Amino acid sequence: MLTIIPQFIIGATGLAAAFLFMYGLKRMSSPVTAPSGIMVAGVGMLVAVLASFLYAFDISASAKPHLLVNIGLAIVALVVGGGVAWWSGKKVAMTSMPQMVAIYNGMGGGAAGAIAAVELFGNKADGVTQLAVTLVGALIGAVSLSGSLIAWAKLDGVIKKPLRIRGQQAFNGLVAMVTLGVGGYIVFVTRSGAIPLIPMPDEIYLFFGCALAFGVLMTLPIGGADMPVVISIYNAFTGLAVGLEGFVLQNPALMIAGMVVGAAGMLLTLLMAKAMNRSVSNILFTNFGVATKHKHGDIKGSLKPVEAGDAGIFMRYAASVIIVPGYGLAVAQGQQKLYEFVKLLQAAGVSVKFAVHPVAGRMPGQMDVLLAEAGVPYDLIFQLEDINDEFASTDVALVIGANDVVNPAARTDKSSPIFGMPILNADKAKKVYVVKRGQGKGYAGIVNALFYGDNCDMVYGDAAAVLTKMIEAVRALGTKAAA
Amino acid sequence: MQFSIAISGFVALYIFMLAAFAGWVIIGHVPAILHTPLMSGSNFVHGIVVVGGIFVLLNASTVLEQGIGFFAVLLGAGNAAGGFAVTYRMLAMFQPSEHKPAHAKHGHHKASHSGKA
Numbered sequence: 271m272l273t274i275i276p277q278f279i280i281g282a283t284g285l286a287a288a289f290l291f292m293y294g295l296k297r298m299s300s301p302v303t304a305p306s307g308i309m310v311a312g313v314g315m316l317v318a319v320l321a322s323f324l325y326a327f328d329i330s331a332s333a334k335p336h337l338l339v340n341i342g343l344a345i346v347a348l349v350v351g352g353g354v355a356w357w358s359g360k361k362v363a364m365t366s367m368p369q370m371v372a373i374y375n376g377m378g379g380g381a382a383g384a385i386a387a388v389e390l391f392g393n394k395a396d397g398v399t400q401l402a403v404t405l406v407g408a409l410i411g412a413v414s415l416s417g418s419l420i421a422w423a424k425l426d427g428v429i430k431k432p433l434r435i436r437g438q439q440a441f442n443g444l445v446a447m448v449t450l451g452v453g454g455y456i457v458f459v460t461r462s463g464a465i466p467l468i469p470m471p472d473e474i475y476l477f478f479g480c481a482l483a484f485g486v487l488m489t490l491p492i493g494g495a496d497m498p499v500v501i502s503i504y505n506a507f508t509g510l511a512v513g514l515e516g517f518v519l520q521n522p523a524l525m526i527a528g529m530v531v532g533a534a535g536m537l538l539t540l541l542m543a544k545a546m547n548r549s550v551s552n553i554l555f556t557n558f559g560v561a562t563k564h565k566h567g568d569i570k571g572s573l574k575p576v577e578a579g580d581a582g583i584f585m586r587y588a589a590s591v592i593i594v595p596g597y598g599l600a601v602a603q604g605q606q607k608l609y610e611f612v613k614l615l616q617a618a619g620v621s622v623k624f625a626v627h628p629v630a631g632r633m634p635g636q637m638d639v640l641l642a643e644a645g646v647p648y649d650l651i652f653q654l655e656d657i658n659d660e661f662a663s664t665d666v667a668l669v670i671g672a673n674d675v676v677n678p679a680a681r682t683d684k685s686s687p688i689f690g691m692p693i694l695n696a697d698k699a700k701k702v703y704v705v706k707r708g709q710g711k712g713y714a715g716i717v718n719a720l721f722y723g724d725n726c727d728m729v730y731g732d733a734a735a736v737l738t739k740m741i742e743a744v745r746a747l748g749t750k751a752a753a
Numbered sequence: 754m755q756f757s758i759a760i761s762g763f764v765a766l767y768i769f770m771l772a773a774f775a776g777w778v779i780i781g782h783v784p785a786i787l788h789t790p791l792m793s794g795s796n797f798v799h800g801i802v803v804v805g806g807i808f809v810l811l812n813a814s815t816v817l818e819q820g821i822g823f824f825a826v827l828l829g830a831g832n833a834a835g836g837f838a839v840t841y842r843m844l845a846m847f848q849p850s851e852h853k854p855a856h857a858k859h860g861h862h863k864a865s866h867s868g869k870a
Contacts, residue, residue, distance in 0.1 A: 323807065330814070333811065370839055374836050638787070
């Protein structure tokens with residue numbers, strides 16, 4: 271009886287957690303139900319974690335003398351790890367969200383790797399399958415841990431430049447082969463009872479060392495702008511590692527949760543790569559931005575600078591405005607000012623919508639979060655496919671801090687590196703204003719024909735400063751009219 | 754009655770296959786506007802690894818196992834708690850327009866979405 275009841279409770283809560291996770295993720299498919307979705311998933315997590323202490327009734331004989339110490343350690347680890355992460359999660363700025371997600375993800379990968387390490391050091395896996403699955407999970411978890419930490423360092427600006435050396439791909443391939451070789455050796459030679467070349471615990475150290483090194487080496491050469499895709503891949507990796515260790519521990523809740531995330535992460539990665547017009551292997555294994563010595567077709571027209579105030583007043587008298595925000599807006603911390611300006615326009619009877627490109631920001635959907643943080647209602651925010659046809663019938667397109675995602679070369683110029691990338695058709699609006707810091711090129715280093723178009727005027731300056739001037743100009747207009 | 758769970762080869766593959774399909778289908782329905790919270794939300798879900806960490810820590814019988822097990826629980830708890838905190842914060846920010854019948858508008862939006870799929 272003493273083991274059956276805890277086993278039943280653990281099984282039932284695991285089942286409940288798996289259901290609540292999937293139901294919670296399902297509720298995330300609309301902004302209306304999404305907050306309750308994460309709450310539902312949170313309840314599942316809480317119940318499963320509390321129930322997992324019932325494992326204490328059913329532990330191996332050798333662990334019995336240490337049980338009280340182990341329970342104490344578990345509680346301390348939960349409180350410290352959970353507390354620190356909770357506090358940092360409450361505090362982090364929305365613009366730093368991508369690196370925060372990278373850290374949490376690395377922690378999950380590290381936990382999966384650590385579970386595998388205990389199984390390996392304790393020689394607990396029985397059978398070739400279990401041992402092999404443990405090792406594969408360990409490899410993926412360790413790569414996810416060290417890779418996520420490098421991704422964090424890059425997004426946070428600790429590592430500023432991608433590190434690229436000659437023969438890097440070959441060297442990385444070699445490290446991967448050695449890792450797999452050591453893993454294979456552990457499964458097929460050491461286990462068969464033959465005396466291994468390297469004694470048992472050292473083999474495992476070597477295996478983890480190689481796996482961690484591979485995660486670092488694989489991530490270092492990837493440029494900062496591609497990091498969102500990398501985080502998404504590592505998110506899928508951690509899910510996979512958790513699922514595999516779930517099999518080793520014979521815990522279906524871990525298997526299901528891990529594999530759901532693994533598949534979801536893969537789908538998200540593919541969607542992002544598609545929005546960037548790149549393949550996943552292209553992002554991981556080529557050094558983007560090095561070989562783009564692109565001959566620009568002859569661009570006619572000139573850049574026409576205008577005053578921010580004049581642009582603001584023009585929009586005040588327009589019937590419809592679509593705003594295309596890019597990461598430059600977030601860099602200038604101009605979201606609040608932007609929404610203030612939008613409210614002024616709305617009060618004057620202008621129809622205002624936001625058009626968000628899938629890869630605006632440093633993470634897919636990050637621009638949506640930043641706009642929501644500034645108070646922009648989600649029903650004003652439209653995605654590319656839902657709004658692209660509306661530009662042609664719109665008076666003004668206001669492009670702020672975005673560049674490549676509105677470059678018409680993606681539609682027309684077959685020799686352009688961004689040819690084929692889905693873009694927002696801002697150039698089709700009757701009038702286009704582009705707010706930009708200076709005359710520099712976008713991340714892809716391509717000249718943007720939109721800026722030279724007859725219908726386009728440039729407003730130079732910091733996005734927040736430009737918006738402040740626009741607000742002042744429109745306000746001054748209002749007081750004049752009243753007087 | 755027997756409640757201990759034993760999952761062998763093919764049963765594991767069935768579970769993995771169905772879970773992968775479920776993940777693919779559920780996530781496919783999330784609109785792009787929610788992709789960041791979705792990523793951190795799925796990040797939170799694999800924080801369930803903390804349960805595995807607790808299992809190995811409770812079964813630890815050497816100092817090395819206790820040390821690594823502690824590390825597993827520490828990291829897993831961080832993954833779960835941090836993932837939840839940031840996801841909830843982000844989702845709470847998404848608000849509809851105050852003066853419009855936002856629900857009706859949203860319903861229309863959704864209908865046009867599913868019509869395409």
